[in-house]
Amino acid sequence: MKVALFIPCYIDAIYPEAGIATYELLERFGLEVAYPLNQTCCGQPMANEGDQENSAAAERLFVENFSGYEYIIGPAGSCVKHVRHHLDAIPQTAAVTEVRTRTYELVEFLHDILQVEAFPWAYFRYKASLHNSCSAIRGLHIAQPSEHMAPYYNKSESLLKMVEGLELVPLDRPDECCGFGGTFCVTDEAVSARMGLDKVHDYERQRAEYVISPDMSCLMHQQGIARKAGIDMKFIHIAQVLNGGPF
Template sequence: MRVALFVTCVNDALYPGTGIAVVRLLERLGVAVDFPAAQGCCGQPQYNTGYRHEAEPLLRRTAQAFADHRYVVTPSGSCAAMLREHYPRMGRRAEAEGRGGHLTALAESLAPRVYELTEFLVDVLGVADVGAYFPHRVTYHPSCHGLRGLGLGERPRRLLAAVRGLELVELPGAQECCGFGGTFAVKNPDVSAAMGADKIEHAAGTGASVLCGADNSCLAHLDGLLRRSGPPSLRALHLAEILASTEEDPLR
């Protein structure tokens, strides 16, 4: 099987280790991974801020970059939701306004081929145990896009529970937003920081050494709070990096 990796601009610019982990993980499972060089930002920051027309060229570029791939896998529920939910909506609105009707066809062709990483592992590959080893106590934060937009449900927890050496502990208030919310954190910094502090407090109370998530945008917010106010025993880490870890090459 061959897939295309949509690494997302956040991971490409700030968390390249997550993209590397996805490739290591998928190749270990026998999946060949392509990386279309034409990919870039999906346009979510522009779209969420009200610049829909400015996001439309990014829809076109993204759809064209992945046009030849049956499976497009991304380690971001946020960007997966953008491609699957908002792209078709953008296309239809552009068409209704008499502009760029072809955007609808591009968006509707791409959307059903897009999979968030845990969806692809569980639903397409049909695996829960990916052969990972991670001897740490871990708690999982479900991001809002993954939880509510994509309905990932128990997929991430099933994958984490099958990791050898990993102790998975439930996060109190797990379904509450961490406070990032993209531009929400910029427009409402005090509220955002307070929400994030609550999430950190809950995570620290579990005794976990790792706060895990499937969206590095949320984890960037939480990691920033951890670096400023601790506790130093707790770190934020993307789920892909845990699943890529093995006994022969454990993450530090």
């Protein structure tokens, strides 16, 4: 199976280890992983502003880069959600809709498509909290949202439970938004920071040593908050835990 790896811009520059872990993890499952070199951004930051005009170019390029692959896998829920649900600043040709439906977030790809049952190479002997992003929960159905009355499921948690040594600690407010929200984190700095601090304090109350997430963008914000507040806590991408590194 030949798949294409979609590495969002901030992972590329700030969290390359999350990208590397994703790449290696997919190879471990015998996939042929391509990384289209002309990729930039899916257009989400502009589209979330409502700025269709400026997101169109990025969206066009995204489709160009990722056409023709069986699956396109991105280790980032919010970017994948954009591609799947909101990549509509350009005409919806067959090629565009094809790319949109073939794009998967890493956890859902591992859980739903590969139906992984074990990560024998992974061990992680820490107490950790899981942060599923809102985009992944309500946009990609990676977990049952707490406010929706249906049977519980949580795909990230199911995968992490296969990792030896890992102790997942539940939160007081399990799927409360952390306040990142893309541009929101700077345009609405005060509210965003307060939400982030409340989130980090929740982890602290559970005595979590690590915070694990399929979305590094939320963690970039949370990590910045924790560092500024002098809270000693580590933030890593779920791919690093499932792949056994790099840390």
